[in-house]
Amino acid sequence: MAPQNVASPAFVLHFPDAVRVAGETIQGRVELDVASAQDEGIENLSVNLKGSIVTTIIETNFDGSDTKYERVIELIDIRKSLWERGTAFPDPGSHMLVLPFKFKLPRSLPPSFHLSVLHHKALISYTLEVVGSRPGLFRKDRMIRKVFPVLPAASPEQILAKKSLKKGWEGDWRTTFVERKMRPGIWGDYSHVRAEVKIPDLESFPRATALPLDLSFETRTKPMTRTAAPVDKHNKPLFPAPPTLSSDVKLFFEREASIYAEPKIGTAIDSFETHCGFGDPESSSVKSTINEAEWIPDPERKDYGVWKRSVRFETSVTLPFAPTFSTETIECKYFLNFAVSFPGIGNDLELHVPIHLDPAHACPSFAMNYADVPPEGPPPAAS
Incomplete structure (x- = not known):
């Protein structure tokens, strides 16, 4: 079943807000409450790194209807398994597992970008998705999705x-x-x-x-x-x-x-x-x-x-x-x-x-300010 953006108290993503530079290694961790995961029927936990370019042009036809043209280019799509039921357990007296992860960003990534003007849209975005899989009919997977900004490395x-x-x-x-x-x-x-x-x-x-x-x-x-x-x-x-x-x-x-x-x-x-x-x-x-x-x-x-x-x-x-x-x-x-x-x-x-x-900023950079990069939405337009 495809993951749905449904939060779960069984796990929490720790990935600090910061600008990431193409070519650097990004790191974070997921804290999993094993008891809650069992109660919710979560069988395994994975973290996915995704990046894509999406361009959209909408053309209005003579009859007033719209035709949508869209192109999607996948930049990154990497999945790492963090936990499966029965393979790892917390220390005695604790329900929590700390599951670290890291990914190497490709050096050739374009910058995060967002544009929406009339019938033209363009988006370059990067996300981390933590997915708790819940097999079975009518059972939605649990997921945390975090968008983060990426910039090319400076020479x-x-x-x-x-x-x-x-x-x-x-x-x-x-x-x-x-x-x-x-x-x-x-x-x-x-x-x-x-x-x-x-x-x-x-x-x-x-x-x-x-x-x-x-x-x-x-x-x-x-x-x-x-x-x-x-x-x-x-x-x-x-x-x-x-x-x-x-x-x-x-x-x-x-x-x-x-x-x-x-x-x-x-x-x-x-x-x-x-x-x-x-x-x-x-x-x-x-x-x-x-x-x-x-x-x-x-x-x-x-x-x-x-x-x-x-x-x-x-x-x-x-x-x-x-x-x-x-x-x-x-x-x-x-x-x-x-x-x-x-x-x-x-x-x-x-x-x-x-x-x-x-x-x-060079790669890697340790003193970057999240406020230096536009948010996922467009900047405020001129009046």
Whole structure:
């Protein structure tokens, strides 16, 4: 009979909450009350290590019905017998047997992962199952099921990059920028806006580690006759004024996953708040520098020119998500997305920065924090 998720007082699983690293040996124990096991009719006890990738795409048909496409890839499926009735007994005066177990995780395991967007789902999960078998008609097996997170092991180079970031980055920086012409209405000359972000010049970044970033904006008004300051007669900033508050800047971490559930292929995109200070008027974690406005004269027209204004924001962002990975049925990519809205129609400025996340812990690791890895459910979505 197939095991059912029915708890039993006859046995208890001891397996501490911790992030496990691919390649390490995991250990735990089961405490069995032999007397209770006999009362419940448990004939044998086993522990199973399982891991799988499940991808699902649901397609809506013309008649409104849904067709479900699903692909399952087994990563691990190992069973170990711990006890059979009549083969082991507790010490005199005790009903308890302590049954230790251990498993060696394969080095090639992908990270734990959970995504659910509209008609696309993807799950990489790892579980321990302790099953008390109860043969007989209408008798459900007893089972304890525990899900635990797994991450790939970091290479020495990745560990070194993490140490460099933690000490304070002293290397080169990489710049990504976007430039746009815009105007507040449908007529008139164009103004100019440039946004750029600087991050450490690394090919990839360790997950769950503070990543410093430097974001700056520069705006130039449309050509105009010189004024005393970049404000109009009502003392309002001339278009387009750069954002001077970090709360005016929105920063989201975007996840893009290609999902394969033969014969269907789909792409799912979701985004999450970064909690690094941008978009939060109460935050003090972003350092801002507002430069004085500068008049740039037009070399060809006397008394004409533009006002240049610029602002710089400095902060750091921590990304506690699964490392970037690719499997037979899931390919996951990440981006940092910055957005600022300027007055007028279609004047939103967006800057997309690809981010490749690395594992951050070697194998084995003895000081990992369970909170560093997303839970089995999805992280909170951005509002």
